[in-house]
Amino acid sequence: MVYQLYYWPHIQGRGEVVRLTLEAGGAKYIDVARDADSVEAGREKIVEKINEESAARPPFAPPFLIDGDIVVAQAANILFYLGPKLGLAPSSEPDRNFAHQLQLTVTDLLMEVHDTHHPISNALYYEEQKEESVQRASGFIDNRIPKYMNYFEKVLQNNPSHSGWLIGDTMTYVDLSLFQVVQGLRYAFPKGFKKHEKRCLSVLSLNDKVFLDNKVSKYLSSDRRIPFNKSGVFRYYPELDK
Amino acid sequence: MVYQLYYWPHIQGRGEVVRLTLEAGGAKYIDVARDADSVEAGREKIVEKINEESAARPPFAPPFLIDGDIVVAQAANILFYLGPKLGLAPSSEPDRNFAHQLQLTVTDLLMEVHDTHHPISNALYYEEQKEESVQRASGFIDNRIPKYMNYFEKVLQNNPSHSGWLIGDTMTYVDLSLFQVVQGLRYAFPKGFKKHEKRCLSVLSLNDKVFLDNKVSKYLSSDRRIPFNKSGVFRYYPELDK
Numbered sequence: 487m488v489y490q491l492y493y494w495p496h497i498q499g500r501g502e503v504v505r506l507t508l509e510a511g512g513a514k515y516i517d518v519a520r521d522a523d524s525v526e527a528g529r530e531k532i533v534e535k536i537n538e539e540s541a542a543r544p545p546f547a548p549p550f551l552i553d554g555d556i557v558v559a560q561a562a563n564i565l566f567y568l569g570p571k572l573g574l575a576p577s578s579e580p581d582r583n584f585a586h587q588l589q590l591t592v593t594d595l596l597m598e599v600h601d602t603h604h605p606i607s608n609a610l611y612y613e614e615q616k617e618e619s620v621q622r623a624s625g626f627i628d629n630r631i632p633k634y635m636n637y638f639e640k641v642l643q644n645n646p647s648h649s650g651w652l653i654g655d656t657m658t659y660v661d662l663s664l665f666q667v668v669q670g671l672r673y674a675f676p677k678g679f680k681k682h683e684k685r686c687l688s689v690l691s692l693n694d695k696v697f698l699d700n701k702v703s704k705y706l707s708s709d710r711r712i713p714f715n716k717s718g719v720f721r722y723y724p725e726l727d728k
Numbered sequence: 729m730v731y732q733l734y735y736w737p738h739i740q741g742r743g744e745v746v747r748l749t750l751e752a753g754g755a756k757y758i759d760v761a762r763d764a765d766s767v768e769a770g771r772e773k774i775v776e777k778i779n780e781e782s783a784a785r786p787p788f789a790p791p792f793l794i795d796g797d798i799v800v801a802q803a804a805n806i807l808f809y810l811g812p813k814l815g816l817a818p819s820s821e822p823d824r825n826f827a828h829q830l831q832l833t834v835t836d837l838l839m840e841v842h843d844t845h846h847p848i849s850n851a852l853y854y855e856e857q858k859e860e861s862v863q864r865a866s867g868f869i870d871n872r873i874p875k876y877m878n879y880f881e882k883v884l885q886n887n888p889s890h891s892g893w894l895i896g897d898t899m900t901y902v903d904l905s906l907f908q909v910v911q912g913l914r915y916a917f918p919k920g921f922k923k924h925e926k927r928c929l930s931v932l933s934l935n936d937k938v939f940l941d942n943k944v945s946k947y948l949s950s951d952r953r954i955p956f957n958k959s960g961v962f963r964y965y966p967e968l969d970k
Contacts, residue, residue: 539882540886541886542886542887542888543822543826543829544879544882544883544886545829546833546876546879556822558825558829559829560829560832560833562832563825563828563829563832567825580785580798583800583805583809584785586805586808587785587787587800587801587802587805590802590804590805590832590835591788591802593832594839597836597839601843601847605843605847605848605860605864606847606860606863606864606867607863607864607867607871608867608871609867609871610867618847618848618860621848621849622847622848622849625848625849625850625851625852629849629850629851634788637786637788640781640786641786644782644783644784644786645784646784
């Protein structure tokens with residue numbers, strides 16, 4: 487079965503946690519919009535699918551995944567669906583539910599990161615809401631980064647199997663997502679994140695473990711990994727990084 | 729089995745979709761923080777639980793639900809867990825996953841509503857970010873409310889069973905959540921929401937159907953339903969409602 491992933495072709499964005507899982511799981515997939523002749527044509531494919539009038543289970547927004555007859559939307563929901571099929575989910579049901587709960591926390595965090603550069607409106611450019619972004623990013627760095635990092639640190643330390651992974655003793659899609667968070671925070675807030683690194687050593691060590699995964703490192707050095715840029719969730723604006 | 733719900737005792741907030749489902753499902757539950765001697769003591773109970781050092785599956789934030797040995801956090805995740813047990817989830821797996829996907833869309837919407845009065849920081853009062861709130865709320869009313877409402881309208885119209893419910897032919901927890909959204913938008917943005925009402929008649933009719941549900945209407949007129957107020961997700965500030 488070849489999965490079809492629908493996500494914006496020019497950014498990592500909210501789709502990157504799905505791409506990482508597909509890659510780390512060795513899945514056969516088509517990144518539909520990147521497979522098009524141009525970025526514009528790729529975006530058009532997504533919009534067409536979303537606007538299909540008659541879909542019984544329409545997605546609200548990308549990312550969404552098509553697997554035969556099944557359409558699954560919302561990144562965390564896609565991972566809940568894909569994880570077990572790709573051997574990247576815990577095996578027991580309570581652990582699977584906990585993995586999903588953690589993934590929803592990552593979702594919240596990504597939304598907050600996005601709003602550091604778009605606190606007023608998605609319909610405006612960053613430059614039109616720069617002053618407000620400076621304020622929002624400052625609170626995010628000082629209050630929210632440590633709150634989230636302390637939490638993931640606690641989950642890692644309390645994992646009964648002390649494996650260095652968040653749940654159980656093998657890597658799951660949530661580990662991949664936390665890796666993406668660390669990569670993104672280091673890119674967007676090199677100074678701001680640095681201030682908290684000393685207090686989240688288990689998180690950093692998980693980041694290193696994911697980096698060493700064979701399939702992940704191949705993906706990261708391939709041209710399938712879109713570089714961080716100024717259109718995605720994580721953006722580097724020096725004035726926001728204090 | 730008596731469920732224990734942990735959520736702030738003075739607001740509907742993100743916990744209300746869970747309270748509505750527990751009530752509509754006729755569940756036996758303790759609203760732990762409301763059961764305390766004071767609001768302060770209630771809040772303390774939640775904080776204590778969150779700060780427990782040794783929990784193997786700790787929650788990040790309320791709401792969370794305790795069911796025997798199981799702790800489930802994140803509102804959408806709690807509903808995914810509770811729905812089938814209370815007869816308020818669809819019966820097939822693809823429909824259950826779709827229900828969850830819709831619930832995650834409601835989660836996103838609630839986060840956006842919250843940010844209309846807290847665009848800069850949760851750590852500041854509304855009064856300290858009022859000017860930015862006016863801007864954010866304006867974009868929310870003009871762009872986001874119609875986008876979400878059009879989507880739910882489409883889901884209702886494309887439901888193959890044409891039941892007036894979002895999925896299948898019986899009321900599920902997602903219907904209850906969409907009801908809560910309509911109640912909240914009408915409270916917080918009476919003028920702003922009115923502008924879009926004509927184009928979401930199926931959503932409004934779902935709202936009316938939920939209102940007529942016996943258990944729901946008993947709950948709404950009981951003192952267990954906390955009134956909307958100026959601390960929750962939905963807040964009425966005339967200056968934000970244009």
